[in-house]
Amino acid sequence: MDIAIIGANGSIGRQIAIRIIMERLLGATDRLQLVGRRDGRSAAALYGFCQDLKDAFSENCPLLDVALEPEDVVADIVIMAAGATIHSDQDTKAAMPSRDDLAIVNRALAIRYADALCRYGHGHEIVVVVTNPVEFLVDIFSARYDRKRVIGIGAYQDSLRFRREVARSINVSRQAVRAMAIGEHGDGLVPLWSSVIVQGFSDSETRRAIHAVRGGRVSTDYPGSVGAARAQVIQIVREGRIREAFALFDTLAPDVRVVIGPFLTLFSGAKTDVATANATVDLVCTIVGGRDSVVAAQVQLRGEFEGVHTSIGVPIIVNTKGWESAYPLSMTDGERQLFLAAAVRVQEKIQTWTRI
Numbered sequence: 001m002d003i004a005i006i007g008a009n010g011s012i013g014r015q016i017a018i019r020i021i022m023e024r025l026l027g028a029t030d031r032l033q034l035v036g037r038r039d040g041r042s043a044a045a046l047y048g049f050c051q052d053l054k055d056a057f058s059e060n061c062p063l064l065d066v067a068l069e070p071e072d073v074v075a076d077i078v079i080m081a082a083g084a085t086i087h088s089d090q091d092t093k094a095a096m097p098s099r100d101d102l103a104i105v106n107r108a109l110a111i112r113y114a115d116a117l118c119r120y121g122h123g124h125e126i127v128v129v130v131t132n133p134v135e136f137l138v139d140i141f142s143a144r145y146d147r148k149r150v151i152g153i154g155a156y157q158d159s160l161r162f163r164r165e166v167a168r169s170i171n172v173s174r175q176a177v178r179a180m181a182i183g184e185h186g187d188g189l190v191p192l193w194s195s196v197i198v199q200g201f202s203d204s205e206t207r208r209a210i211h212a213v214r215g216g217r218v219s220t221d222y223p224g225s226v227g228a229a230r231a232q233v234i235q236i237v238r239e240g241r242i243r244e245a246f247a248l249f250d251t252l253a254p255d256v257r258v259v260i261g262p263f264l265t266l267f268s269g270a271k272t273d274v275a276t277a278n279a280t281v282d283l284v285c286t287i288v289g290g291r292d293s294v295v296a297a298q299v300q301l302r303g304e305f306e307g308v309h310t311s312i313g314v315p316i317i318v319n320t321k322g323w324e325s326a327y328p329l330s331m332t333d334g335e336r337q338l339f340l341a342a343a344v345r346v347q348e349k350i351q352t353w354t355r356i
């Protein structure tokens, strides 16, 4: 198996390369292709990165290769992690640019790689999309390539965060919690409390534990709770009190922390590259694992889940051929309402960005 990382010199691309090698996902005769751009800094730096990886992991290193044109990408798994990203403005403490603004910048780049993949690829590649806005990039690749082989990691990562935050609130390990977060990777996130299963807990114990951390809040309260928490956190960060902001963060409800956590990390001056790379490599391991697995991830739907026709995070069954079908997970009425509202908003955004 060969893997290509587009944007391999970026924060996330580098972390993904390191994790792939450390996980021994590739054998000595498999190839890890590091893809950069000829007119950028990566044109030179990727050769140095190869050398550094060989120095660090010589015994476990797959074959390393540098590609600087979209036409030269050759792999079984293509990880799209290139493009503009969000950072926090240290003066105004605003997220710059917004996830939505990224669409305009990252669109042209995604089209170039998607077109080259269609033209020069072998047709069996699986594309794992990391670049934001992940729904839009999934849509761009799916419009040009086999959509059943295009999977975005946003909902996968949100689900890992949701599991961790639920586990933290009820004092068990993340491995003991199964749960999904679907919808938009951003403000249209839909945490599926109805999907929470805690290993070793009976149904009634799980219900009691959820009630204890959720209080009387219902799904339709969720967007309001996130908005209020974000305003509070931003205010404290603007006053330069980052430690207090993290202390407040710890008191928020677990599902609210899923959305506020990455923003707070950015405001602190750090990035979310380690967790994102971890989620990406985890998803790749699941895809290549050879078994049908149910995960939450962004795909382009044509009515397969709740009759929705757009690219959005949903439960899907993945295997070595990509995503076979949507998984028919049952939701509460409130969760369904949130999901359908998010789908309408995402569809409108994608239509607008496509026309620009």
Ligand SMILES: NC(=O)c1ccc[n+]([C@@H]2O[C@H](COP(=O)([O-])OP(=O)(O)OC[C@H]3O[C@@H](n4cnc5c(N)ncnc54)[C@H](O)[C@@H]3O)[C@@H](O)[C@H]2O)c1
Pocket (backbone or CB within 6 Å): 006, 007, 008, 009, 010, 011, 012, 013, 035, 036, 037, 040, 041, 042, 081, 082, 083, 084, 085, 086, 102, 106, 109, 129, 130, 131, 132, 133, 134, 153, 154, 157, 185, 271, 272, 273, 276
């Ligand atoms: N899906 C998620 O959960 C998630 C989480 C965090 C970040 N992201 C997204 O991942 C992307 C990368 O983030 P980052 O922090 O690594 O950014 P970064 O700025 O550190 O790296 C981006 C890389 O893309 C490269 N690049 C730009 N244009 C290119 C081209 N035409 N060909 C090849 N490479 C090119 C740049 O040279 C740079 O190395 C962003 O879009 C970001 O929003 C996604």
